[in-house]
Amino acid sequence: KHLGTELSGLGFDVTSGIGGHGVVAVLKNGEGPTVLIRTDTDALPVLEQTGLPYASTVRATEQTGREVSVMHACGHDVHMTVWTGTARQLVANKDEWSGTVVMIAQPAEERGSGARAMLADGLFTRFPRPDMSLALHVNSVLAAGRIGVTEGFAMANVDMVDIAVLGVGGHGAYPHATKDPIVLAAHIITALQTLVSREVSPLDPAVVTVGSIHGGEKHNVISNRVDLQLT
Ligand SMILES: [Zn+2]
Structure with a gap:
């Protein structure tokens, strides 16, 4: 307005x-x-x-x-x-x-x-x-008072991805009776890092970021679900 x-x-x-x-x-x-x-x-x-x-x-x-x-x-x-x-x-x-x-x-x-x-x-x-x-977009890499100019694309395309990791929750003392979605999410996050290092050409700029991870309520309760938000 x-x-x-x-x-x-x-x-x-x-x-x-x-x-x-x-x-x-x-x-x-x-x-x-x-x-x-x-x-x-x-x-x-x-x-x-x-x-x-x-x-x-x-x-x-x-x-x-x-x-x-x-x-x-x-x-x-x-x-x-x-x-x-x-x-x-x-x-x-x-x-x-x-x-x-x-x-x-x-x-x-x-x-x-x-x-x-x-x-x-x-x-x-x-x-x-x-x-x-x-x-235009501000850029903290450039010194104050300087401008950078480029023809065509200056920024990368961005895609948003939501991943819901569905497990089977339970008591933290009985992990063998559960499927812990937090451990699964940890493996997924680590594996995602190999997308850029092993799947994308070194000549193509790309980045995968997990910007949000939510799951669980309490120290000793294995949750049912973890939600990841990626770009
Ligand atoms: Zn912006």
Whole structure:
């Protein structure tokens, strides 16, 4: 909402609610190419522990119903700031360029569904179709004040995988009468590391990360189930 208000204040033609929470802002400035400039807007279920005065204190309820702390741990707050600053600069220097700028704020980047939702909602049919698109992402490897540019893909594709390890629970003193899903999950996690080292060509960049593991309730109880979340 804030982004839409900011850009309409600058003279952009703003449409909100594209593909859910997406914002599309169009500025026509004479003849010339159509350039799309994109920011992502979503955050992650991570507690901000930076101690900074502007640290996020937001809490929200996930789709699963779990209440979580929320921060822009991936840097999307920086992206929105850069996006807004770019819009201001383009308006302030309108006599130095001509064409059409389509500025989009895309939700649900982390889940990989926001871009698809905006396209399905007519991003390229209801609004000017871009001749080129610019996206950016902060990168902690680059020194402050430096930018890196690449043509084509800058980031890898990401796929999410959920694995439910179903065992047969029981008392920790009688492990032989159970099928312990935690031990099974431990073997699966270790075996997954060989996907990249033994199945993927050394010339192809790839990574497998188990980002979440949940199972069990108590020290001495063998659980029925372990859930793994992978990318
Ligand atoms: Zn990100």
